[in-house]
Amino acid sequence: MAPILVAENLTKRYGGIYALRKCSFEVNHGEIIAVIGPNGSGKSTLFNCITGLTRPDEGEILFNGQSLINMPPHRIAELGVGRTFQNINLFSELTVLQNVQIGIASFRKVKFWKALLTGGRGISRRAESDARSTLQHFELESLADIPARELSFGQQRLVELARALSQKPKLLLLDEPASGLNQSERERLLELLVDISRQGIAVIWIEHDLGSVMKVAHKVVVLEFGEQICYGAPEEVQKDPKFIKAYVGT
Ligand code: ADP
Numbered sequence: 001m002a003p004i005l006v007a008e009n010l011t012k013r014y015g016g017i018y019a020l021r022k023c024s025f026e027v028n029h030g031e032i033i034a035v036i037g038p039n040g041s042g043k044s045t046l047f048n049c050i051t052g053l054t055r056p057d058e059g060e061i062l063f064n065g066q067s068l069i070n071m072p073p074h075r076i077a078e079l080g081v082g083r084t085f086q087n088i089n090l091f092s093e094l095t096v097l098q099n100v101q102i103g104i105a106s107f108r109k110v111k112f113w114k115a116l117l118t119g120g121r122g123i124s125r126r127a128e129s130d131a132r133s134t135l136q137h138f139e140l141e142s143l144a145d146i147p148a149r150e151l152s153f154g155q156q157r158l159v160e161l162a163r164a165l166s167q168k169p170k171l172l173l174l175d176e177p178a179s180g181l182n183q184s185e186r187e188r189l190l191e192l193l194v195d196i197s198r199q200g201i202a203v204i205w206i207e208h209d210l211g212s213v214m215k216v217a218h219k220v221v222v223l224e225f226g227e228q229i230c231y232g233a234p235e236e237v238q239k240d241p242k243f244i245k246a247y248v249g250t
């Protein structure tokens with residue numbers, strides 16, 4: 001099967017600085033690609049290029065063979081590219097269920113806000129039952145009616161993941177989903193990632209913990225000052241002198 005996403009020579013400059021330079025990789029259906037690199041190495045810029053929030057200066061991005069360059073973010077989302085952000089991005093006053101419903105509603109183009117403002121009338125029952133079953137899958141159903149602001153940080157991260165998945169993406173971009181999680185939450189997240197990929201959803205995952213990356217990722221992209229210094233299977237990347245120099249320091 002052809003790759004779901006192909007990035008070719010992606011380059012983005014801010015002023016004279018290369019935030020991303022000649023980044024090229026492929027993602028297959030159901031594959032987990034980890035993107036690693038220190039702060040400021042271009043990881044979030046890569047996500048912004050793929051999701052249409054930033055236009056790359058050079059390069060091509062093909063999603064199922066179709067170019068995403070110049071396509072607006074909502075079109076890219078409709079094609080099946082979902083994402084979470086580095087910072088928590090929930091509606092803090094809305095309940096967990098409503099936050100997930102917004103994901104489903106925006107996917108189905110239901111006028112969720114209008115429905116909410118009119119006291120919930122018109123919110124599709126199917127959107128609600130889909131949201132509840134998504135929460136169940138994440139073992140979050142007991143939190144459904146609690147405002148998002150009352151959740152722990154780790155729970156909020158899980159709700160964001162649930163919301164992104166409720167849009168039924170074919171490719172999911174996760175920007176540091178494990179940051180701020182404790183050990184058991186992190187393990188749960190890794191299980192969920194594996195589970196997501198087994199459903200055939202491709203995942204691009206920004207992560208700092210090398211142990212997790214080497215255990216779970218099928219391929220690894222290593223960025224440094226915007227340059228892609230290594231790319232390949234975890235076993236190959238770990239043997240690459242450039243990786244060793246950057247991460248082991250010898
Ligand atoms: P990472 O996610 O790996 O920490 P980023 O992609 O956020 O890195 O940033 C890469 C580089 O691009 C950094 O030097 C950052 O300061 C710069 N940068 C990112 N976004 C912008 C922007 N909107 N305007 C100017 N510089 C930016």
Ligand code: MG
Pocket residue numbers: 043044045086
């Ligand atoms: Mg970032």
